[in-house]
Amino acid sequence: MRVFHVEKTGRLLWDISLTQRLIKGFLSLPVFLGTMQMSKALEEKIKELFEATKDLQSYEEIKPHCSSFNDWLQQTNYSEKSLGTLLSRCGLYKLFKSIPLFQGKNAELIAKHNADGSVKGYELKHYVPLLCGLNKEQWESRNNSTRTIDRLENGKEIDPERYIETTEKLLTSEDPHELAVGLIAATGRRPHEILARAKFKLVKDKPYKVTFSGQGKKRGEKPVFEIDTLFRAEYVVKCLSKLRSEPGTAQLLREVEKQFPSLTRQNVEIDKRRNGSLNRVVRAYFGDTGQENPVLTFRHGEKQDNNKALRAACAVLVTERECKGSYGAKILYASKFLGHISKDIKSDRELSHLVTSAGYSDYYVTKPIPYPTMSEQKIANTRVLASDLEKIKELQKTWELPNQQEVINRLLKSSEQVATLQRQLIEAQNQIAQLEATNQEQAKEIEEEAGEQGAGSKGDNSDGDSTPPVTPASRRVREPLNRSGGLRPIFRSAPRFLEGVISPC
Secondary structure (H helix, E strand, C coil): CCCEEECCCCCEEECHHHHHHHHHHHHHHHHHHHHHHHHHHHHHHHHHHHHHHCCCCCHHHHHHHHHHHHHHHHCCCCCHHHHHHHHHHCCHHHHHHCCCCCECCCEEEEEEECCCCCEEEEEEEEHHHHHCCCCHHHHHHHCCCCHHHHHHHCCEECCHHHHHHHHHHHHCCCCHHHHHHHHHHHHCCCHHHHHHHCEEEEECCEEEEEEEECCCCCCCCCCEEEEECCCCHHHHHHHHHHHHCCHHHHHHHHHHHHHCCCHHHHHHHHHHHHHHHHHHHHHHHCCCCCCCCCCCCCCCCCCCCCHHHHHHHHHHHHHHHHCCCCHHHHHHHHHHHHCCCCCCCCCHHHHHHHHHHHCCCCEECCCCCCCCCCCCCCCCCCCCCHHHHHHHHHHHHHHCCCCHHHHHHHHHHHHHHHHHHHHHHHHHHHHHHHHHHHHHHHHHHHHHHHHHHHHHHHHHHHCCCCCCCCHHHHHHHHCCECCCCCECHHHHCHHHHHCCCCCCC
16 A cells, blocks of 8 residues: 655655554554543543642541542553653642642652762652552552651650640730730640631530631531630630731731632631741740750650640640540540541541541640639730830830730839829828927927026026026927927938838839
8 A cells, every 4th residue: 555645846656654654653543542531531530639638738638539549540551650750741740839838737848869869958749749659569658657656655744734824824915926826725726727717605604615616627517516725715715806806817817818719728828827927936935946844845756846736735635624534535535626526426437537636645644734714804905106015025024024914014003003102102291291390389389488487597596596497308308309490310210111112113
């Protein structure tokens, strides 16, 4: 069979080689079309995987989706060598580079190597590209992580008093970041829940419980359930209201709502924008790298505290305080508190979530956990000049007070003391003036009496009589007077009782 080939000259030539290539192409056309269909199916699967995992923030939640994807791959004819190229061509790596990455949540830090095998740097990669496309041996190796087991086998003790005392300082702070961390520590909620989603309602006759709604990581669900609070529920509700009314917090929520229509994506963005500042507060108050005796002991494998550690600590504290049952009852109680299991369990299948809850159970306590009380006074905001605020901050540092509220409280008390001292000083001055006036009148009367007696003495002396002098008696009365007629120093020391009343702030 020959095929005509048209050259520029219009002359027809027989081209045997071209014929052979065309025949080969026609024969391979079904394979090509099959590959196109498989690539289309792979693209659809990758998009489906992306939609299912893009907003997830834990390895445990992402892994099942990757396992299902890998099971599907095993049923295809893709070769192991070409799989990486196909995944790249169908957009797997590009899609998961487009979302925010957080180490330990949805991504892991991976070493990059030079040709000689030496490490040249590190790159943050999403769990999905790391887990997908792996063969069975690679997958099993990946699943052999013992991080949670190591934590559980190396539990850390919490000192309830130190933890609660530090949380109290944060709850009374005027700094919104500190207040937010205080609420995380007191309720065990996630950062985006405290900043934007959580709604707390008081529960009748349960002073240390609230009804909580607005939990994250529950796609399509809107659970409402009771949770315990370390502090009185009424006070916690007021603190949350105060945080939400803070201009910076309200502005953050408006920005993410405008930029991202997805509620789940908004939560991710809120965590991304505030995670750094909140963790700095956690490290400053609970424990940072190098501290030998942090308020909250570092979890096994960690070098500093973070918001997730506060969530774990709070779960253990409220569980030990409220649940007096068996070990099984306690882990179930903690799981409900964390929101991993719904309040009304309908099936034993839900107990599979206890594995996630166990990852938060590496803390323990040996001391009793109190029910702390806080002032019921209303918390309010106030405005001050920038220059005055700097002075308040300086006084807070000088006096080593936990927050600016304490500084203002001390200044107000000092003002009351000064007013009291001023009243006492005026009263003392009035008493002194009265004493001076009384003594002057008495001195004048004595002088007049002495003058009359002196005149009588002269008359008697002229007749030869002798009369005892009256000077000694007059001198005894005049002792309190000085030459100018005023009080002597011994009387001016009358208000010595005021000494020591004024004390430094």
